[in-house]
Amino acid sequence: MTNPETSRVLPPGVPSSVPVLRRTLAYGFAFAAAIAVVGGVIGLLVAGPTAAWSAVIGAAMAGVFLGITALSILVAVRYDIVAFFGIVLGAWLLKFVAFIVAALALRDQPWINPTALFLSLIAGVIASLVVDVMVVMKTRMPYVSDLSR
Template identity: 50%
Template structure:
């Protein structure tokens, strides 16, 4: 594993921090609105929608951050894609489990759950856009440049070198 940071690492960390904050805010707002609309069942439906969205959206960023720890390793690319693909498979399995567990629950108020889920996903998309627009990442990143700007591709053992 390499100690060299990848340019996506600060972006993903910022996204996770902002997403955690917005998830907490949405959980409180959703719980209050859900309670006002449908009582205790609405409260739990909103919390379930917000937390499921946060879990699904957080798995991708977390899996990329975990995979980036192997940057610089000879097996970085297969490790990276293995971890990210594993995260997607985990999300699919959790989605199916959540679907089968929650579909017949009497405390789920469908519209409240759906709106909380959609609001969370939209908030996550807004966070992604805002963070990416505010971060200063060069067009070409994670590249080592020569330290001597005048040297370029010059080699001392080249014919005609002094």
């Protein structure tokens, strides 16, 4: 099947959504790294090294959560529809549990600045949403499914 976005032929069995998800991962991780750098510098200037490290941790958390979703879909597209939904829902459940555990573990740590952590995590979530929207808007995908019988 030809991928209209890159005008290359995809190998047999590779869905046309794979290049889109790979671009989402690449741009998402790039934005998470940029948020870590910018948040770390702002945190350092405003509240010291504790805030800087907190901002980096928040951006890393956002990057990990973005990666879990995209990677689960990249893995799941290779299986039937039941396994696909099981893998994706399992990944979302993993993200939810991981977020709750991380929030509870980091809540009262003396080496965490909660404001810097929260703001960089929110910036990362917003950036990942923007990346998702921009990648999907600029991607030319067929209206019909890749599946064949």
